[in-house]
Amino acid sequence: MIIAVDGPAASGKGTIARALARHFELPHLDTGLLYRAVGLNLLRWGGDPESEFSALRACDFSQTDFADPELKSEAAGGIASRISVYPSVRAALLERQRQFAAQPGGAVLDGRDIGTVIAPEADAKLFVTASPEVRAQRRFDELQRLGLEVHLADVLLDIQARDERDSSRSSAPLRAAEDAILIDTSALTAEAAIAEALAGVERRLAR
Ligand code: DC
Numbered sequence: 001m002i003i004a005v006d007g008p009a010a011s012g013k014g015t016i017a018r019a020l021a022r023h024f025e026l027p028h029l030d031t032g033l034l035y036r037a038v039g040l041n042l043l044r045w046g047g048d049p050e051s052e053f054s055a056l057r058a059c060d061f062s063q064t065d066f067a068d069p070e071l072k073s074e075a076a077g078g079i080a081s082r083i084s085v086y087p088s089v090r091a092a093l094l095e096r097q098r099q100f101a102a103q104p105g106g107a108v109l110d111g112r113d114i115g116t117v118i119a120p121e122a123d124a125k126l127f128v129t130a131s132p133e134v135r136a137q138r139r140f141d142e143l144q145r146l147g148l149e150v151h152l153a154d155v156l157l158d159i160q161a162r163d164e165r166d167s168s169r170s171s172a173p174l175r176a177a178e179d180a181i182l183i184d185t186s187a188l189t190a191e192a193a194i195a196e197a198l199a200g201v202e203r204r205l206a207r
Pocket residue numbers: 009010031032033035036077080081084110111112113114162166
């Protein structure tokens with residue numbers, strides 16, 4: 001069974017995907033980490049994010065530690081969004097994601113294009129959204145908990161810029177698959193969002 005969970009930054013898709021993976025005892029891949037790892041590799045090599053060729057070279061994961069806490073940083077997220085517009089970078093990461101999805105027993109993947117490009121055959125697809133203001137507040141709270149000095153207005157601007165880039169790129173833009181279940185988490189607690197997602201997936205599986 002393949003479950004695809006897509007949505008913008010800080011929508012709650014990661015929390016939902018992890019909970020579904022636990023519930024159905026399936027392996028889970030946060031595909032954003034792949035793009036973040038490419039971005040971080042590029043930053044560390046001093047490569048130019050404006051160059052598609054440099055970004056493609058940064059897709060070599062032989063030295064990458066996927067548990068590196070830096071992958072979760074705003075810097076890594078920002079550069080991931082920039083290099084994810086390049087078709088050659090997306091192509092370089094495609095097979096890895098498809099293989100993860102196709103493993104025996106199935107998997108849960110979360111990202112931007114899982115239901116549309118990586119696993120259009122998924123048994124259940126969710127598209128998780130929330131208003132930019134709510135998502136900015138969540139990201140702000142998270143950064144404050146990490147002890148980082150940030151302004152809510154800057155976080156909101158960053159979220160809006162990221163939405164714009166992720167939705168307007170020509171290669172695999174962020175959008176809901178036609179058969180995706182839409183979940184707006186703006187007014188939901190994590191527990192309520194997970195319960196809604198689980199009920200939606202179970203409805204799909206019962207069809
Ligand atoms: O989900 P995230 O914030 O960790 O993702 C970081 C960036 O990676 C996001 O802004 C766009 C890109 N991304 C993508 O283009 N496709 C995916 N499937 C996952 C992430």
